[in-house]
Amino acid sequence: MTPWISDRKQLAMDNLNGLRDALNETRDITKKRLDYLEWEDYFMATAFLAAKRSKDPVTQVGACIVNEDKIIVGVGYNGMPKGCHDDEFPWNKKTEVDNDNKHLYVCHAELNAIINKNSMNLKNCTMYVVLFPCNECAKAIIQSGIKKVIYMSDKKASKIKTVASKRMFEAAGISYQQFIPRSKKILIDFDEINN
Numbered sequence: 001m002t003p004w005i006s007d008r009k010q011l012a013m014d015n016l017n018g019l020r021d022a023l024n025e026t027r028d029i030t031k032k033r034l035d036y037l038e039w040e041d042y043f044m045a046t047a048f049l050a051a052k053r054s055k056d057p058v059t060q061v062g063a064c065i066v067n068e069d070k071i072i073v074g075v076g077y078n079g080m081p082k083g084c085h086d087d088e089f090p091w092n093k094k095t096e097v098d099n100d101n102k103h104l105y106v107c108h109a110e111l112n113a114i115i116n117k118n119s120m121n122l123k124n125c126t127m128y129v130v131l132f133p134c135n136e137c138a139k140a141i142i143q144s145g146i147k148k149v150i151y152m153s154d155k156k157a158s159k160i161k162t163v164a165s166k167r168m169f170e171a172a173g174i175s176y177q178q179f180i181p182r183s184k185k186i187l188i189d190f191d192e193i194n195n
């Protein structure tokens with residue numbers, strides 16, 4: 001690293017630590033914390049954290065299913081099915097060889113979250129998902145009993161699969177809503193507990 005970059009990095013770290021100390025000094029430790037994560041941010045952040053497990057080089061998606069008691073009952077991310085090793089199956093999508101396309105193999109985050117459920121059923125649950133579900137996942141969502149989908153990105157809104165998902169959700173009475181985060185970024189600092 002060039003010396004001036006490392007100096008700037010150190011300066012930024014010092015500023016950050018200074019800010020944290022200042023905040024700690026003004027914090028009233030006899031009162032309830034106010035900068036805690038809201039439920040919704042917590043669930044969407046869980047979906048984003050799950051997405052970090054994805055090996056897909058282009059799009060990492062995560063999904064988190066929550067029941068009516070605000071308990072997380074399923075989490076998943078996009079990845080190869082069990083037994084289909086992610087070093088052996090293709091991550092490519094633009095290929096001459098037809099069956100060398102990841103889209104033939106990858107299990108979507110939503111499907112994995114549904115399959116990974118740790119409760120009897122998903123009746124009236126809400127799914128928090130990084131990207132609007134495709135038509136295949138929409139079918140699984142509907143059949144599973146999930147009643148609400150909260151998504152972050154609708155960047156594939158014009159694709160036929162997304163249009164079909166919305167058509168099915170509307171017919172099946174599944175509400176869907178774009179997520180508006182309270183905070184744009186959530187920082188996880190493993191060292192924080194030592195301060």
Ligand SMILES: Nc1ccn([C@H]2C[C@H](O)[C@@H](COP(=O)(O)O)O2)c(=O)n1
Pocket residue numbers: 056058059060061077078079093102106107108109110131132133134137
């Ligand atoms: N709602 C979605 C949409 C997509 N995925 C997965 C499937 C692939 O692994 C990747 C999309 O790849 P791209 O075509 O953007 O290169 O994301 C999902 O899990 N859930």
Ligand SMILES: [Zn+2]
Pocket residue numbers: 108109110133134135136137138
């Ligand atoms: Zn899907």
